[in-house]
């Protein structure tokens with residue numbers, strides 16, 4: 001199909017090599033080539049062809065995705081893939097923006113076995129689980145409790161005579177609920193999204209399991225019922241750490257899809273007039289459209305950068321824990337908590353903005369933006385609700401303030417809290433990314449000190465930490481967000497500095513995005529910078545001018561920057577986001593193919609007849 005002339009023109013501009021940026025995003029040219037190979041292994045294999053999942057009912061969707069997910073597993077085994085990124089490539093190429101039915105087995109059942117099973121148990125369960133010879137799920141949440149784990153009601157009573165645990169969900173609120181990939185007991189019914197996953201309920205009534213079913217690498221129960229505590233009790237929470245550490249990159253992936261669709265479509269879509277008589281401009285030439293999409297484009301790159309960094313950090317910490325070193329578990333937990341919370345929340349807001357920026361066609365499943373949205377938005381609740389996780393980060397920051405007062409060294413990711421920040425020089429309208437980073441770190445430091453002073457005062461008054469925290473939860477959450485933004489901006493600046501050395505032209509365009517991310521973050525909290533007397537009104541006016549100027553620099557690069565995400569059309573599955581920009585013809589073809597247009601609308605005639613017969 002010929003290339004849409006608008007997109008063809010967009011691709012003649014630009015100042016950097018798109019392919020080199022794709023290689024950087026993938027982690028090197030070889031990884032890009034391997035990703036292309038794996039995608040083709042799926043896209044050319046007829047077993048992965050099937051009905052357009054956007055036209056399917058919940059039951060049909062589940063069946064089709066289960067069929068495909070089994071094919072994904074076979075393909076992954078056939079190609080002897082064990083790298084999680086490569087496995088995810090095969091999975092994403094097949095799932096058409098859905099979450100597959102066996103995802104929880106991979107991300108929530110295998111991980112705890114890896115982390116908490118002893119060698120014997122690994123042989124018995126982990127090896128067959130990795131081969132899908134046993135399929136598992138993660139049944140923690142109950143009808144009455146999800147966030148408050150210490151409030152869970154399920155019982156496991158030890159029967160010393162039979163060396164068994166007797167499992168019971170003694171009350172209705174104890175029924176296990178939301179259990180992804182939970183088979184045989186029951187599905188909790190239709191949901192907002194996640195149609196490909198059978199989130200189930202599980203009632204336990206005197207279910208007996210052998211003593212050695214308790215994963216024993218961390219804690220164990222001896223034959224006489226004595227409980228041997230794990231060296232570090234918090235490691236039992238570790239099974240929730242893996243998914244949280246991965247979800248920032250999942251957020252980046254989903255936001256990258258949404259901005260690819262919105263930016264390509266905004267170049268194809270012509271609407272209204274700027275200069276009368278000069279034809280309808282591309283909607284991406286409107287400053288308001290740029291103001292919607294360019295900060296999100298910058299955010300997608302920022303989130304990808306910090307998502308890769310978080311996964312590396314987490315894997316290092318897990319290796320340390322496997323060797324018995326727990327000193328970085330707390331930092332890993334609060335980084336994963338903060339990044340998972342902030343990134344997934346801003347991602348679902350961003351996907352919605354992308355959908356709105358495509359007008360009516362964004363509301364059609366032909367765009368796939370609604371599919372990406374309803375499947376992504378769960379990530380702000382699942383695996384730790386947003387506020388719950390931000391509070392974890394906030395409590396850690398309050399401890400950092402005490403550590404600072406006591407001269408205890410801080411973890412590297414919060415070292416900036418010990419730095420002194422002088423009020424910024426007068427800013428003009430081309431503030432560099434390092435100055436923007438300093439400002440964002442300054443705000444986080446000041447906010448942490450400010451919140452800590454309130455919590456301390458409350459603690460003095462009540463002597464109760466939970467009460468003190470509960471009275472200031474709103475500003476504690478804001479404090480955790482401010483810190484997390486400092487972590488994101490630091491990762492982005494660090495990566496862009498590195499790329500400026502290795503590939504100056506790519507680095508330059510990414511530094512523009514980094515400035516857009518930083519300026520947008522500062523303008524979103526401009527009042528704090530005035531209140532803390534770090535910036536003046538003139539500074540804020542200047543960076544507002546800078547932002548609009550940055551948009552003009554990014555405009556000619558925008559399509560190339562989303563091309564660099566390198567989504568194959570069959571993976572993106574969006575008519576608005578097609579690489580060739582042939583939207584209208586394919587929208588019409590897709591609509592005509594809808595089963596709704598094929599069904600004999602007998603019902604229509606039947607009921608309208610009634611109206612006529614009723615002689616209204």
Ligand SMILES: CCCCCCCCCCCCCCC/C=C/C(=O)SCCNC(=O)CCNC(=O)[C@H](O)C(C)(C)COP(=O)(O)OP(=O)(O)OC[C@H]1O[C@@H](n2cnc3c(N)ncnc32)[C@H](O)[C@@H]1OP(=O)(O)O
Pocket residue numbers: 087088091099103104106107108138140141146147148149150180234235237238240241243250329330333379381382383384385388392
């Ligand atoms: C081939 C594969 C392809 C895959 C493709 C990828 C596609 C992916 C698509 C998306 C998939 C997403 C799937 C989602 C599935 C969802 C699953 C679930 O939802 S499972 C259930 C999740 N539930 C939760 O997260 C519950 C949240 N609540 C808690 O974690 C706890 O209740 C709490 C931490 C909020 C409170 O704990 P509590 O003990 O009550 O009190 P404290 O806050 O004092 O914590 C005690 C202590 O522990 C430390 N801590 C807490 N959590 C952790 C942790 N996780 N790791 C390490 N340490 C932890 C905390 O800091 C405290 O420390 P202290 O020093 O004492 O202060």
Ligand SMILES: Cc1cc2nc3c(=O)[nH]c(=O)nc-3n(C[C@H](O)[C@H](O)[C@H](O)COP(=O)(O)OP(=O)(O)OC[C@H]3O[C@@H](n4cnc5c(N)ncnc54)[C@H](O)[C@@H]3O)c2cc1C
Pocket residue numbers: 104108138139140141144145146147148177178179180181194199378381382383384385386387388473
């Ligand atoms: C798509 C999806 C898949 C899931 N898959 C699984 C799975 O496979 N296995 C599993 O075990 N679970 C699963 N879950 C459940 C998930 O882990 C819980 O929904 C999540 O932990 C939130 O708990 P909750 O639903 O009890 O919400 P609640 O904790 O009841 O939250 C309700 C509100 O109360 C607020 N709140 C609660 N506690 C506090 C507090 N201390 N301070 C301030 N505010 C508070 C929250 O911020 C929120 O606004 C899944 C959920 C979803 C949506």
